[in-house]
Amino acid sequence: TVKEIRAVAPAHYVVKVESFSSFAKNNTEKYESSEFEAEGCKWKLILYPNGDKSRNGKDHISIYLAASEASHFQLDGEIHAAVRFCLYNHICDRYLTGQGRVMRFHALQTELGVPRYMPLKTFTDPSNGYLVDDTCVFGVEVLVTKSSGVGECLTLIENAS
Numbered sequence: 001t002v003k004e005i006r007a008v009a010p011a012h013y014v015v016k017v018e019s020f021s022s023f024a025k026n027n028t029e030k031y032e033s034s035e036f037e038a039e040g041c042k043w044k045l046i047l048y049p050n051g052d053k054s055r056n057g058k059d060h061i062s063i064y065l066a067a068s069e070a071s072h073f074q075l076d077g078e079i080h081a082a083v084r085f086c087l088y089n090h091i092c093d094r095y096l097t098g099q100g101r102v103m104r105f106h107a108l109q110t111e112l113g114v115p116r117y118m119p120l121k122t123f124t125d126p127s128n129g130y131l132v133d134d135t136c137v138f139g140v141e142v143l144v145t146k147s148s149g150v151g152e153c154l155t156l157i158e159n160a161s
Contacts, residue, residue, distance in 0.1 A: 005094045010086045010139030012038040015045055018135050023049035035068050039144035041079060042068045046111060047138060050120065057115030061123050064113030065140055067105045078106040080145045085114060088137035091129030100143065 013036045017023075023031065030052075033045040048062035055062065063085050082100035089096055103112040123130050130136055 003096055003098050005089070005092070006097055007094055009095065010084070010097075011141045012036065012139075013043070013045055014086075014137060014139040015047075016135065016137045017047075020049065020131055020134050020136055032066070038142040039081070041081075041142075041144060043140075043142060044068045045138065045140050046113065048115075052115045055115035057117075059120050060116040061118045061120060062113070062115045063117045063138060063140075064111050065103070065142065066111040068110075078104055080104055082143040082145060083113070084141040085117065086139035086141070087118065087130055088139070089129040090132040090135075095139065096130075100141070102145065 013033065015033050017031075022028070028049065031047045031049065033047075035042050035044055037043070044066045046064040046066050048057060048064075051057035051060045052062035052064075065081075065083050065085075067079060080102060082102050084097055084100045086095040086097045088094075098114070098117075105112060118130070122128055123136075126132055
């Protein structure tokens with residue numbers, strides 16, 4: 001995916017981890033953020049600090065967004081959202097931001113994201129600026145897209161010649 005560097009912090013949610021090495025020391029496979037609201041829905045940011053091995057994320061940081069309220073699926077059936085994950089670079093004081101990928105959340109798939117967001121080797125190297133003094137900052141932006149229901153149906157009729 002295409003990534004950009006920008007100065008603006010993520011619009012919807014940021015989680016600052018001040019002791020990243022504790023994930024490994026405590027054998028923490030998965031971290032779920034507090035619930036936050038964006039675009040009228042409730043969400044959680046999910047991190048797999050040593051990679052989501054079940055989705056081929058070994059030796060990578062894995063990052064996901066989870067819809068945390070099932071009632072949205074009972075009313076609308078699904079949520080389509082453009083999701084942008086961000087990672088702060090301490091050296092250049094900017095956010096590495098992924099291109100917004102449109103994701104389809106529904107009752108059977110409430111957690112979507114990037115299993116191979118960044119190689120752990122790149123992330124943990126202090127000279128890259130993502131993990132400095134055992135501290136890192138992840139963020140997310142969510143833009144829910146709703147269909148306006150406007151469209152058309154075209155039926156072509158063959159000429160009877």
